[in-house]
Amino acid sequence: MRYFRACLRKIRRLIKPFEWLIKLLNGDVAPKTLLILAICSPVLILLLVTCLESMLSGFSFTNDLIELLFLIDLLRTGIDNFATFIGLILMLKFQTMSSTFVCTIQGAAIFFLAFGIGMWAIHFMAFFWSKWKLHRKRSWPADIPLPGVSIIKPLVGEDPHLASNLETFFTINYPKFEILFCVQDNNDPAINVVDKLMEKYPTVDARLFKGGEKVGINPKINNMQPAYISMKHELILISDSGIRMKEDTLLDMVCHMDDKTGLVHQMPFTCDRQGFPAILEKVYFGTSHARIYLAADLVGINCPTGMSALMRKKLLDEASRFRVGGIKAFGCFLAEDYFFAKSITDRGWKITISSQPAWQNSGYCDIQSFQSRISRWAKLRFAMVPPTILAEPFSECMVLGICVAFATRVLLRWDPIVVFLIHLLTWCIMDWFLLRSVQNGNIPFTKFEFVLAWLFREASAPFLFIHSLMFPNIRWRQGYYRLQWGGRVEEIAPKVKL
Ligand SMILES: CCCCCCCC/C=C\CCCCCCCC(=O)N[C@@H](CO[C@@H]1OC[C@@H](O)[C@H](O)[C@H]1O)[C@H](O)/C=C/CCCCCCCCCCCCC
Numbered sequence: 001m002r003y004f005r006a007c008l009r010k011i012r013r014l015i016k017p018f019e020w021l022i023k024l025l026n027g028d029v030a031p032k033t034l035l036i037l038a039i040c041s042p043v044l045i046l047l048l049v050t051c052l053e054s055m056l057s058g059f060s061f062t063n064d065l066i067e068l069l070f071l072i073d074l075l076r077t078g079i080d081n082f083a084t085f086i087g088l089i090l091m092l093k094f095q096t097m098s099s100t101f102v103c104t105i106q107g108a109a110i111f112f113l114a115f116g117i118g119m120w121a122i123h124f125m126a127f128f129w130s131k132w133k134l135h136r137k138r139s140w141p142a143d144i145p146l147p148g149v150s151i152i153k154p155l156v157g158e159d160p161h162l163a164s165n166l167e168t169f170f171t172i173n174y175p176k177f178e179i180l181f182c183v184q185d186n187n188d189p190a191i192n193v194v195d196k197l198m199e200k201y202p203t204v205d206a207r208l209f210k211g212g213e214k215v216g217i218n219p220k221i222n223n224m225q226p227a228y229i230s231m232k233h234e235l236i237l238i239s240d241s242g243i244r245m246k247e248d249t250l251l252d253m254v255c256h257m258d259d260k261t262g263l264v265h266q267m268p269f270t271c272d273r274q275g276f277p278a279i280l281e282k283v284y285f286g287t288s289h290a291r292i293y294l295a296a297d298l299v300g301i302n303c304p305t306g307m308s309a310l311m312r313k314k315l316l317d318e319a320s321r322f323r324v325g326g327i328k329a330f331g332c333f334l335a336e337d338y339f340f341a342k343s344i345t346d347r348g349w350k351i352t353i354s355s356q357p358a359w360q361n362s363g364y365c366d367i368q369s370f371q372s373r374i375s376r377w378a379k380l381r382f383a384m385v386p387p388t389i390l391a392e393p394f395s396e397c398m399v400l401g402i403c404v405a406f407a408t409r410v411l412l413r414w415d416p417i418v419v420f421l422i423h424l425l426t427w428c429i430m431d432w433f434l435l436r437s438v439q440n441g442n443i444p445f446t447k448f449e450f451v452l453a454w455l456f457r458e459a460s461a462p463f464l465f466i467h468s469l470m471f472p473n474i475r476w477r478q479g480y481y482r483l484q485w486g487g488r489v490e491e492i493a494p495k496v497k498l
């Protein structure tokens with residue numbers, strides 16, 4: 001026993017210098033420390049690139065190798081990429097410097113360069129699509145009456161903005177709609193807020209459903225189920241508690257629901273709020289998130305989030321692939337939004353984003369909850385669409401920057417540090433333009449604040465990625481869940497590491 005304790009003490013002493021890293025991976029580092037770390041990260045990464053580069057040129061054969069790489073037909077080795085990767089693995093395993101090594105390095109370089117070019121194409125696609133799709137008014141044919149919409153609002157608890165956010169639903173300018181508020185707990189403080197609003201706006205068709213119904217694991221579905229079965233209209237808008245509406249938001253969404261469209265979703269974005277965490281959220285949703293979201297919408301990849309999604313009710317009712325109809329058929333998944341969309345596109349219907357982004361305006365805004373939310377979403381994506389585990393790190397600015405710097409060094413003999421810095425700068429500038437396009441108005445912070453938040457986000461992304469992989473279980477509000485491959489979920493005891 002004494003020996004065991006001594007060992008433990010020794011191990012603790014050994015890992016003490018790395019405690020910050022463990023804390024970082026757990027997401028429980030003070031925001032200030034994270035900020036300092038994020039600002040220092042580019043410097044650290046540059047150091048890493050420099051080391052990598054000097055390691056490469058340290059090998060006696062490097063110069064010859066690079067000359068050789070110049071001469072080899074890029075196209076042919078490009079096709080042989082897969083083989084060259086196997087070569088890399090073999091080389092690492094057997095430590096032999098063979099011709100496979102030459103091919104491997106070159107193959108990896110070509111792969112990284114191609115990925116880099118792909119990501120730059122995504123930048124341009126997203127910017128183009130933001131200009132084409134967002135903030136463009138659509139109209140509804142004058143001779144066709146507007147369809148009725150049942151708005152379902154699942155609520156859990158109260159935050160300082162809840163009342164004002166919910167009030168925007170009572171002032172929507174749309175001829176035929178009802179609002180169905182749902183709370184799962186009979187003592188939920190949101191009940192009071194909803195009651196007051198229903199009193200204030202007696203002419204608006206609004207109802208409150210308490211207690212939910214346990215039809216699956218997903219608590220949001222359980223919460224919404226009673227409202228779903230008693231909704232009156234043909235269109236259903238599921239709208240999360242933190243969303244704010246403008247007077248014409250619902251009309252805008254309905255105008256996108258043409259004959260071939262089964263689902264219209266809003267691209268997540270945020271309202272203007274004070275403080276660094278709010279800037280960080282806006283920068284994330286207006287740059288990194290918007291880029292993939294818009295590009296995916298442009299090429300028709302299913303990636304809607306369910307925070308504000310308008311659907312045809314009949315499509316949910318007849319979700320035949322899932323045997324039972326209605327939203328309860330999706331209760332076995334935590335990311336019900338992804339599976340709603342999948343079941344709709346599987347039957348040949350289109351999904352599209354509306355021209356107004358979703359104005360998230362949660363009353364609580366701090367770095368830790370932002371990061372755990374982003375990490376929760378990443379865990380869902382990894383389980384539902386496993387290839388994202390491979391694609392996501394390379395789609396991040398910092399990681400891709402290192403890879404592209406390496407690739408251009410090997411293939412073109414460019415200075416990796418210069419390439420990395422140019423990559424960082426142009427990525428940041430492209431992101432600024434995308435953010436401005438999504439915001440479509442004054443950005444409520446300075447360019448300096450943007451750069452700080454952007455650096456912080458980009459530099460912390462790889463850590464969040466590792467954290468999400470290492471701790472795949474999920475905590476969502478009061479619930480704890482274990483994800484299975486494919487996206488099904490089971491409830492677990494709350495004592496697990498998340
Ligand atoms: C050279 C090519 C490179 C391609 C690189 C692609 C790398 C992909 C990188 C990032 C993927 C980002 C996905 C975008 C948004 C997803 C946000 C999200 O994860 N939301 C999930 C959670 O939502 C909440 O879940 C609980 C629910 O109750 C709430 O209401 C929800 O808001 C959501 O469940 C996930 C949905 C979609 C996941 C799709 C993943 C596939 C993405 C592939 C994108 C590839 C784009 C390529 C474009 C050309």
Ligand SMILES: O=c1ccn([C@@H]2O[C@H](COP(=O)(O)OP(=O)(O)O)[C@@H](O)[C@H]2O)c(=O)[nH]1
Pocket residue numbers: 153154155156219220221223239240241242307373476477478479
């Ligand atoms: O146990 C839960 C968890 C969430 N929700 C609702 O689901 C929506 C999305 O929740 P959250 O904002 O936590 O999800 P995120 O957008 O962070 O994924 C909100 O309207 C919540 O009120 C719910 O009804 N029950």
